[in-house]
Amino acid sequence: MTWETVIGLETHVELATRTKIFCSCTTEFGGAPNTHCCPVCTGMPGTLPVLNEKVLEFAVKAGLALDGEITHHCKFDRKNYFYPDLPKAYQVSQLYLPIVRNGKVPIRTQSGTEKIIRIHELHMEEDAGKLVHDPWLDQTRCDYNRCGVPLIEIVTEPDFRTAEEVIAYLEKLRSTLQYLGVSDCKMQEGSLRCDVNLSVRPAGSAQLGTRTEMKNLNSFKAIARAIAYESRRQVELIEEGKRVVQETRRWDDNKDATFAMRSKENAQDYRYFPEPDIPPLEITQEYLDHIRKELPEMAEHKLIRYQAEFGLPLYDAQMLTGQKALADFFEACAALGSDPKQVSNWIMGPLMGQLSAKGLEAKDMALSPATLARLISLVKAGQLNRNTAVKVFEAVFDQDGDVDTYISAHGLAQVNDPDALAAAVEKVFSANPQSIEDFRSGKEKAFGFLVGQVMRELRGKANPQAVNQAIRDKLNS
Amino acid sequence: MKITEEMVDYISVLSRLKPEPEEKAQLATELERIVSYMDVLNRLDTAGVEPLSHVFPIKNVMRPDLPCPSLPREGLLKNAPSEDPEAFLVPKAVE
Numbered sequence A: 001m002t003w004e005t006v007i008g009l010e011t012h013v014e015l016a017t018r019t020k021i022f023c024s025c026t027t028e029f030g031g032a033p034n035t036h037c038c039p040v041c042t043g044m045p046g047t048l049p050v051l052n053e054k055v056l057e058f059a060v061k062a063g064l065a066l067d068g069e070i071t072h073h074c075k076f077d078r079k080n081y082f083y084p085d086l087p088k089a090y091q092v093s094q095l096y097l098p099i100v101r102n103g104k105v106p107i108r109t110q111s112g113t114e115k116i117i118r119i120h121e122l123h124m125e126e127d128a129g130k131l132v133h134d135p136w137l138d139q140t141r142c143d144y145n146r147c148g149v150p151l152i153e154i155v156t157e158p159d160f161r162t163a164e165e166v167i168a169y170l171e172k173l174r175s176t177l178q179y180l181g182v183s184d185c186k187m188q189e190g191s192l193r194c195d196v197n198l199s200v201r202p203a204g205s206a207q208l209g210t211r212t213e214m215k216n217l218n219s220f221k222a223i224a225r226a227i228a229y230e231s232r233r234q235v236e237l238i239e240e241g242k243r244v245v246q247e248t249r250r251w252d253d254n255k256d257a258t259f260a261m262r263s264k265e266n267a268q269d270y271r272y273f274p275e276p277d278i279p280p281l282e283i284t285q286e287y288l289d290h291i292r293k294e295l296p297e298m299a300e301h302k303l304i305r306y307q308a309e310f311g312l313p314l315y316d317a318q319m320l321t322g323q324k325a326l327a328d329f330f331e332a333c334a335a336l337g338s339d340p341k342q343v344s345n346w347i348m349g350p351l352m353g354q355l356s357a358k359g360l361e362a363k364d365m366a367l368s369p370a371t372l373a374r375l376i377s378l379v380k381a382g383q384l385n386r387n388t389a390v391k392v393f394e395a396v397f398d399q400d401g402d403v404d405t406y407i408s409a410h411g412l413a414q415v416n417d418p419d420a421l422a423a424a425v426e427k428v429f430s431a432n433p434q435s436i437e438d439f440r441s442g443k444e445k446a447f448g449f450l451v452g453q454v455m456r457e458l459r460g461k462a463n464p465q466a467v468n469q470a471i472r473d474k475l476n477s
Numbered sequence B: 001m002k003i004t005e006e007m008v009d010y011i012s013v014l015s016r017l018k019p020e021p022e023e024k025a026q027l028a029t030e031l032e033r034i035v036s037y038m039d040v041l042n043r044l045d046t047a048g049v050e051p052l053s054h055v056f057p058i059k060n061v062m063r064p065d066l067p068c069p070s071l072p073r074e075g076l077l078k079n080a081p082s083e084d085p086e087a088f089l090v091p092k093a094v095e
């Protein structure tokens, strides 16, 4: 029998606000334990939470960018559960009236599948604290620095059939949220986290199988492997005549397997009720219009514009718009007057090369657009040849060093002096009579050799076209 | 609405309470009396009345996204039932 895997995702994204969702504590990452806390976010009795206006703005922005419907009358609810990562014993979340419903995310996988992933809802909620369980004592240490950091949870319909579709969606989601500036979506810092709901069914069946939920997936690679593992596990169970139990399973990256988490009795009964401390929200049309105006240009639009306005090939446009930091960098260089195709070549070649060699993300690099623009203009003016320019680029990349200072300190300026060039050609010709003989008898290879020799004579700083020309002239004279 | 002992057991589990077996009958009776008050409300005709999500006629109460100093940790941890110099301590709770 052929089996089909059906997957739905719940993605938690930490919002890039300066303060927590219901108090004015900083959301800054790191910090000594319990130093970003106050009576509100540690759940002291008698405190009154007040919503951060930026959280609503970011959630609405995300909702609009995901093509969702904004709930005009919206409120918060309490999700009750007893676990010390939430000192209030409830999480303020949204069950009945989430801020966004019915969104759509178009995806395109690497193998070319195009489809629309439906967003069931997007809601606002607070993050929990961090627990460290003592390995020896009957003790757990609680750090509430992350407690109360704003999250949006984005819940899809069960629209995915393969891990590839899931990854394409997450990449799209990440890029969209980064473009909006509502989250930095760093998986390694936990600002983008994903729970995968998965079931299997005979191919062609319209009925959904029993699903399991997988947690603790902290990289795209882990997600892909967990999906492969869990589909196989469920198919094997069914083929052995057993049945899949609806449960939460934890992915263990080291063991490459999922494990049932201790099933908590009645765990799913959160006894939600309306949060009385937060008055309801009334979202007006004026507010929505205002937010809509503030939305930045999204990747799809840039993709079209880069081809039309800058004449870039589709491939270049895709690469540059794939990450907001690269798109911003590209546009800044173009605005400084650099030739767009040149900029694109530099970004896709030496720049991406440096990023991957240094294990850096584009948004974290020090290099400024002005530095690349300067290099490009020096090459264009014939003051630097391309190979030397790449070396200079690599040298200034880490610290955004000054290009001109580096060039003069290392004597790298291109030799454009015709006398120096003529002297070098003269010297190479008299030292290599055999090569000249070879070239005249039809061996084109000898020409390359002569060019190389002249370049070496000028320590690689000559303009390659000028060298070619000078050698041709000399051979023809 | 009838509150059975099974319901008392279920609510006890949810609230992490462990009532003595002999207390359960009394709890059931008391809970039933509390819940029966809702029957009074249920007698009202609420057709055409919008559900109320908040008792005060206020909405959109928000604050700007501006950081303020947090509480110094020493003071914060004075409120903990058990603590070390850096953290709140609780009995080991593994999910």
Ligand SMILES: [Zn+2]
Binding pocket: A020, A023, A024, A025, A036, A037, A038, A039, A040, A041, A042, A148
């Ligand atoms: Zn706080």
